[in-house]
Amino acid sequence: xxxxxxxxxxxxxxxxxxxxxxxxxxxxxxxxxxxxxxxxxxxxxxxxxxxxxxxxxxxxxxxxxxxxxxxxxxxxxxxxxxxxxxxxxxxxxxxxxxxxxxxxxxxxxxxxxxxxxxxxxxxxxxxxxxxxxxxxxxxxxxxxxxxxxxxxxxxxxxxxxxxxxxxxxxxxxxxxxxxxxxxxxxxxxxxxxxxxxxxxxxxxxxxxxxxxxxxxxxxxxxxxxxxxxxxxxxxxxxxxxxxxxxxxxxxxxxxxxxxxxxxxxxxxxxxxxxxxxxxxxxxxxxxxxxxxxxxxxxxxxxxxxxxxxxxxxxxxxxxxxxxxxxxxxxxxxxxxxxxxxxxxxxxxxxx
Amino acid sequence: xxxxxxxxxxxxxxxxxxxxxxxxxxxxxxxxxxxxxxxxxxxxxxxxxxxxxxxxxxxxxxxxxxxxxxxxxxxxxxxxxxxxxxxxxxxxxxxxxxxxxxxxxxxxxxxxxxxxxxxxxxxxxxxxxxxxxxxxxxxxxxxxxxxxxxxxxxxxxxxxxxxxxxxxxxxxxxxxxxxxxxxxxxxxxxxxxxxxxxxxxxxxxxxxxxxxxxxxxxxxxxxxxxxxxxxxxxxxxxxxxxxxxxxxxxxxxxxxxxxxxxxxxxxxxxxxxxxxxxxxxxxxxxxxxxxx
Numbered sequence: 001x002x003x004x005x006x007x008x009x010x011x012x013x014x015x016x017x018x019x020x021x022x023x024x025x026x027x028x029x030x031x032x033x034x035x036x037x038x039x040x041x042x043x044x045x046x047x048x049x050x051x052x053x054x055x056x057x058x059x060x061x062x063x064x065x066x067x068x069x070x071x072x073x074x075x076x077x078x079x080x081x082x083x084x085x086x087x088x089x090x091x092x093x094x095x096x097x098x099x100x101x102x103x104x105x106x107x108x109x110x111x112x113x114x115x116x117x118x119x120x121x122x123x124x125x126x127x128x129x130x131x132x133x134x135x136x137x138x139x140x141x142x143x144x145x146x147x148x149x150x151x152x153x154x155x156x157x158x159x160x161x162x163x164x165x166x167x168x169x170x171x172x173x174x175x176x177x178x179x180x181x182x183x184x185x186x187x188x189x190x191x192x193x194x195x196x197x198x199x200x201x202x203x204x205x206x207x208x209x210x211x212x213x214x215x216x217x218x219x220x221x222x223x224x225x226x227x228x229x230x231x232x233x234x235x236x237x238x239x240x241x242x243x244x245x246x247x248x249x250x251x252x253x254x255x256x257x258x259x260x261x262x263x264x265x266x267x268x269x270x271x272x273x274x275x276x277x278x279x280x281x282x283x284x285x286x287x288x289x290x291x292x293x294x295x296x297x298x299x300x301x302x303x304x305x306x307x308x309x310x311x312x313x314x315x316x317x318x319x320x321x322x323x324x325x326x327x328x329x330x331x332x333x334x335x336x337x338x339x340x341x342x343x344x345x346x347x348x349x350x351x
Numbered sequence: 352x353x354x355x356x357x358x359x360x361x362x363x364x365x366x367x368x369x370x371x372x373x374x375x376x377x378x379x380x381x382x383x384x385x386x387x388x389x390x391x392x393x394x395x396x397x398x399x400x401x402x403x404x405x406x407x408x409x410x411x412x413x414x415x416x417x418x419x420x421x422x423x424x425x426x427x428x429x430x431x432x433x434x435x436x437x438x439x440x441x442x443x444x445x446x447x448x449x450x451x452x453x454x455x456x457x458x459x460x461x462x463x464x465x466x467x468x469x470x471x472x473x474x475x476x477x478x479x480x481x482x483x484x485x486x487x488x489x490x491x492x493x494x495x496x497x498x499x500x501x502x503x504x505x506x507x508x509x510x511x512x513x514x515x516x517x518x519x520x521x522x523x524x525x526x527x528x529x530x531x532x533x534x535x536x537x538x539x540x541x542x543x544x545x546x547x548x549x550x551x552x553x554x555x556x557x558x559x560x561x562x563x564x565x566x567x568x569x570x571x572x573x574x575x576x577x578x579x580x581x582x583x584x585x586x587x588x589x590x591x592x593x594x595x596x597x598x599x600x601x602x603x604x605x606x607x608x609x610x611x612x613x614x615x616x617x618x619x620x621x622x623x624x625x626x627x628x629x630x631x632x633x634x635x636x637x638x639x640x641x642x643x
Contacts, residue, residue, distance in 0.1 A: 054539045074542040087540045091558050100554075101544040152545055 002064050002078075002155040002188045004028040004051065009060035011046050011212075020046045022212040024060070031186040033179070035203035037193055039235075043212035044192045048158050051190065052081040064155060075104070078155035084164065086145040088133035094120075094144055095129035101152035119147040122181065139170040143177070150181065157182075159191035163198055175202055196223075196236055208232060224275065228264055230344055233273050239315045240279065246270035246343050255309045256289045258336055263343035271344045278340030279316035281305060281332050282325065288335035298323050307334055398616055404609030424606035428614065435596065439614060442592040445507065446575040449514040453522040453571035454564060456515070461526020461567075466535060479523050482516045490516065491584050498585055505587040513585045514578055518571035525570065529563030565626050573619050 009024040021043040028034045036044040049055040051062055053074030061068050069077055080101070088097050096103075098119050099112040107115075120126050123143035133141060142162070149157060162178060163171045179202060182189050193199050199206045200220040208215040208223065216228045227233040230241055244253030247267045251260045258272060281293075291307040291314070303323045305316045314334070326332060404410070405424045407417030428435045463469075464476060482490065494513060495504060503509035537559065541551045579594040586592070593615050600608040 049539075052539075052543050054543060073547075074539075075545045075547055079543070080545075081540070081543045083536055083540055085536075087534075087537055089537065089541075089555065100541070100546070104541075104545040104547070104550055148544065158543075 001030040001186065003030040003066075004156055004188060004190070005063045005066070006047070006051075007061045007063070009047065009050065009062065010058050011043070011050060011055065012058045019043075019058070019212050021050070021057075024209075024212070024214055026207055026214065026217060028188060028190060029205065030065075030188050032204040033182050033189045033191070033202060035191055035193055035199035035206045036209060037196060037199040037203075037206050038209035040194055042209040044194075044209050045160055046212075047209075048081060048160060048190060048192050051156065052079050052158050053077045054081065078152075079158060080149040080152060080154040080156070081158040082145050082149045082160065082162065084161040086133075086138075086141045086165075088136075088141055088144055088148075090133050092133075093129065094125075094131050094133065094136070097133065097144060098148045098151055100148060105152070115151055119151050122150070123147045123177065139166055139174065142166065142174060146178070146181070150185070150187075153185075154187060157187045157189045159189065161193055162191055163202075164193070164195065171198075178202065208235065210235075226262065226264065226342055227273070227344065230271055230273065233342075233344065237275070238273055239276050240272075240274050241344075242272040242312055242314075243346065244270060244272055251341070251343055253312075255312055258287050258341060259338040260341040260343050261338060262341065265343060265345045269346040271346055272336075273342050273344055274314075274336050274340055276304070276315040276317040278337050279307075279314060279318075280335045280337065281307070281316055281318055281322060283335050284333035285335060287338050287341075288333045290331055291334040293326050293328050293330050293332060295328055296323055296326070307332070309334060394620070398613065401609045401612040401616075404605050405607075405613055407606060407609075421606075424604075424610040427607050428610045435611065435614065438591045438596050439593055441590075442576060442594075443618065445511055445514065445590075445592065446572045448511050449518055449575040450568050450571045452511070452515055453518045454568055457519055457522025457567055457571075458526050458560070458564065460519075460523045461528075461563075462530045464523065464527035465530025465533065479520050481520075483520045487517060488580055491581050495584050504585055505589040507586075507590055510582055510586045510590045510592075513581045514575040516581070517578070518574045521570040521574065522567040525563055525567040526560070529560050533559060569622055569626050572622060576618065577615075 004026075005028070006024050006026040009021055009026075010019050011021040012019045024043075024047060036047060038044050046055060050057050053069070053072065057070070062070060064077075064079075069079075088094075089100065092100070095113070095116045098116045102112045102115065116129065117126075120128055123146060125140060125143055125147075128136075128140075128144070133144070136144065142165070146159075146162075159178070163174055166174055175198075178189075178191075191202070200223070203220060205217065206220055206223060207217045210231060215232050216223065223232065223236045227236060227238065230238075233241070242253045242255065244251045245268070246252075246260070246263060246265060249259060249261050249263075251258050251270060251272050253272055260272065263270070289309055291309040294306040294308050294313065296303060296305045298320060300320065302317050303320045305318060305322075305326070307314055307316055316334070403417065406420050406422065408419040408421035408423065410417035427433055460479065464472070464479075491513065494516070498504040498509050498513070503512060537555050538551050541555045542548075546554060577594055578592070579598065582590060582592050583595060586595075588595075593611070597608060597611045597615055600611060
């Protein structure tokens with residue numbers, strides 16, 4: 001069980017451009033699955049390589065269980081990284097690939113052979129010992145890469161975009177496999193992804209990075225229910241943001257006043273955010289205003305409406321049956337459930 | 352669950368394989384015949400008259416083959432007082448040392464040029480290429496003066512050093528091509544899995560670049576082995592190699608020159624045959640080496 005702590009971790013590749021990773025503080029819980037999430041170029045893979053010891057940080061520290069590991073070379077850190085493109089050694093057999101880490105640790109051949117067999121069983125590819133990497137499909141190569149990392153019983157497992165090169169149905173299988181193995185072996189695992197859905201489904205906690213800076217480190221549902229900035233909310237699929245003034249549990253906007261008990265700020269200029277799924281059409285009462293339906297799309301599992309509230313347009317995702325109730329141009333009451341409204345600080349104050 | 356997935360994958364591979372291999376097979380045969388014919392015409396055919404010269408005693412126009420044969424030339428080559436074998440050994444030794452140094456210097460240089468961007472890279476590239484572009488004779492005259500001052504002229508170390516001038520560019524060029532297609536992430540992956548710096552070089556880097564090293568070494572060996580001008584000037588006649596010996600006999604005794612030529616060509620052909628699998632086919636080192 002290894003707790004990984006990043007403190008003030010910074011990586012500058014080029015003095016002229018902003019840091020790839022900027023003053024990153026992160027406590028990665030022991031035995032949990034943590035996602036480093038962010039758009040490409042946000043520094044997530046750089047962070048991972050620094051944990052693995054494959055890149056030297058410009059400043060800051062990384063500790064495993066409280067002890068700095070910066071002076072320890074990658075081969076002795078016990079943090080094994082699995083690269084995005086698997087990188088199976090092409091001139092070695094599958095057994096030699098998986099056994100590589102043990103061979104480097106001078107484990108005797110017989111033991112390597114039995115442990116390789118165990119690993120192949122674990123990743124559900126028994127009997128693959130003598131094949132060559134190029135004979136395997138992408139999904140199979142991914143499993144072998146995982147087995148090759150797990151066989152050395154790492155303290156920390158680092159996965160770079162583990163699902164991004166796989167087809168949809170293989171993704172689900174791989175996701176389950178990673179989750180199962182991770183839970184069974186209780187290895188502190190960090191994985192990098194640019195796909196918020198992947199992070200939400202797989203991770204215990206998500207660290208969201210923009211431009212090398214940590215935006216929010218939280219459990220997955222927090223990113224939907226209480227994002228700390230408009231940018232974060234947008235990254236997680238939020239579409240409705242209405243600027244206003246927040247005071248005493250109410251937010252006053254250009255289209256009216258709404259009760260909003262949940263907020264990231266105490267008062268002052270703020271933004272009302274509400275997820276499109278939480279906007280209800282056709283019911284009045286508290287927290288509702290009149291709007292005019294601009295357009296709608298029938299998606300099958302749901303319907304998506306665009307509704308004009310004065311000068312502001314909001315998106316509502318509703319039960320698909322509602323397309324029969326409303327036509328474009330109709331005047332409808334639009335209600336924001338007060339418990340679903342989340343008030344965020346104004347966008348301009350965000351870095 | 353795993354079994355059901357593997358079965359169809361195997362079945363598909365089995366169904367596709369025969370067709371694909373059949374097509375490739377016919378290409379291979381055609382290619383091989385063109386290759387063998389070319390090899391015979393350009394490499395082996397020129398050796399035939401040399402060999403006939405070496406065993407001829409009388410061979411005048413218009414006879415197509417010698418009218419009388421003799422083993423004299425070969426006896427001369429083998430007899431100790433001419434020291435042909437000693438010189439051949441000397442030449443091989445020089446060529447081997449030159450090859451080793453070419454590898455030791457050319458591989459890191461090729462890596463730097465193939466993998467990294469740095470200030471002045473173009474200049475370095477031109478400097479490395481220069482010995483191929485500038486006529487060797489012009490360069491060696493300057494080097495000669497320098498070597499006399501440094502006490503390196505008329506010595507084997509001097510000859511070895513000067514042989515590196517034409518061999519290093521080839522070695523470096525071949526290796527920079529190899530490294531341009533090389534993914535250093537494989538090395539990082541190995542480190543992460545627990546391989547030390549040295550173990551990574553041995554188990555990951557070396558196997559990946561090996562075909563390139565073989566081809567570069569081949570160039571280096573043959574260039575050094577067949578070097579005439581550089582050896583003559585820097586060796587100053589003190590360092591005898593096969594090309595110098597051969598040149599001496601070309602005018603005076605065609606039979607011995609023929610025999611010597613055969614001895615001279617032999618190692619090149621041998622080396623070529625031994626390393627041919629790295630020059631063509633799936634393992635080809637030049638023109639990209641596939642995935643790694």
